[in-house]
Amino acid sequence: MRSDLVPDDLWERIAPLLPPAPKRQRRYPGRLRVPDRTALAGVLYVLRTGVACDVPGDTVGCSGVTAWRRLRDWTEAGVWPRLHGALLNELRRADLLDLDDSAVDGSHVRALKGGNHVGPSPVDRARPGSKHHLIVDRHGTPLAVMLTGGNRHDVTQLLPLLDAVPPIRGLRGRPRRRPRRLYADRGYDFDKYRRLLWKRGIKPVIARRGAAHGSGLGKVRWVVERAFAHLHWFRRLRIRWEIRDDIHVAFLTLGCALICWRRLSQQARARALPQ
Numbered sequence: 001m002r003s004d005l006v007p008d009d010l011w012e013r014i015a016p017l018l019p020p021a022p023k024r025q026r027r028y029p030g031r032l033r034v035p036d037r038t039a040l041a042g043v044l045y046v047l048r049t050g051v052a053c054d055v056p057g058d059t060v061g062c063s064g065v066t067a068w069r070r071l072r073d074w075t076e077a078g079v080w081p082r083l084h085g086a087l088l089n090e091l092r093r094a095d096l097l098d099l100d101d102s103a104v105d106g107s108h109v110r111a112l113k114g115g116n117h118v119g120p121s122p123v124d125r126a127r128p129g130s131k132h133h134l135i136v137d138r139h140g141t142p143l144a145v146m147l148t149g150g151n152r153h154d155v156t157q158l159l160p161l162l163d164a165v166p167p168i169r170g171l172r173g174r175p176r177r178r179p180r181r182l183y184a185d186r187g188y189d190f191d192k193y194r195r196l197l198w199k200r201g202i203k204p205v206i207a208r209r210g211a212a213h214g215s216g217l218g219k220v221r222w223v224v225e226r227a228f229a230h231l232h233w234f235r236r237l238r239i240r241w242e243i244r245d246d247i248h249v250a251f252l253t254l255g256c257a258l259i260c261w262r263r264l265s266q267q268a269r270a271r272a273l274p275q
Contacts, residue, residue: 006040009265011037013261015036017082017083021033034061034062036070039067040070041060041061042064042067043067045060046068047235047251048235048236049235050234050236050239051064055067080253080254081166081253083253084142084253084257084260087260087264088141088166088168091260091263091264092168092176094264096263099137102143102182103223104133104154105134105154106131107228109237109238111129112128112239113243115243116244117148117149118130119148119150124150128150129149131149131152132145132231132237133147133154134228135224137223138223139263140226140227140230142259144164144166145249145253146160146161146249153187158188158193158197162177178200180201181202182204182205184221189206194206231252231256237251237252
């Protein structure tokens with residue numbers, strides 16, 4: 001296995017979250033189990049390249065079927081949300097999160113094999129598609145992500161997205177879950193949801209439909225567009241190939257976790273540079 005597929009600092013964060021391997025039978029033990037780190041390398045290879053089962057065993061160290069089975073088991077064990085939450089705690093502890101301001105948006109992707117959370121996309125000639133809904137902090141760090149059908153309106157997922165943000169620890173005091181201000185585009189321009197945000201103690205900063213461009217919200221909202229660009233850099237997320245929606249959400253959550261890990265790694269490298 002190539003060591004660059006699963007760096008040491010990433011593996012040290014994921015390994016404690018993985019469920020224990022099943023015990024081998026004494027009489028008929030069968031083949032040796034592929035190590036978890038090698039299987040994780042296969043999962044990351046699929047996420048980054050977008051291949052189906054054509055995982056090069058001589059490079060990665062496992063087959064695509066093995067990587068898929070291990071991804072399924074780890075998804076059912078809830079590994080990825082715990083990893084994302086742990087990395088968010090680290091970011092807050094390192095003062096790399098700004099939870100006062102948040103931004104939300106949605107992005108369409110094609111769903112070529114159907115499945116749950118698939119609908120006719122209004123921006124793709126009613127072809128079957130899904131939609132990624134994302135909320136980020138002021139720096140563009142993903143806080144939560146959700147999957148719906150391509151025909152779902154963005155605003156319907158505004159409150160579920162806020163509820164999906166995990167309690168973020170890392171500092172003394174109560175964990176943070178809510179921003180103080182929420183930025184959104186004209187697709188979220190509904191007074192009903194503004195009132196619901198105010199009730200939660202969140203100030204809505206949402207562009208009005210029909211208002212002229214140049215409101216200045218783009219100076220803050222662009223971070224969520226950049227976060228989508230970073231997420232869709234993982235080729236497996238550009239098109240939804242998975243019939244099972246939980247597997248696609250697993251790839252989405254893992255992508256968000258990797259973005260958080262990269263921010264931590266960038267800070268560590270910056271500190272290591274000579275002053």
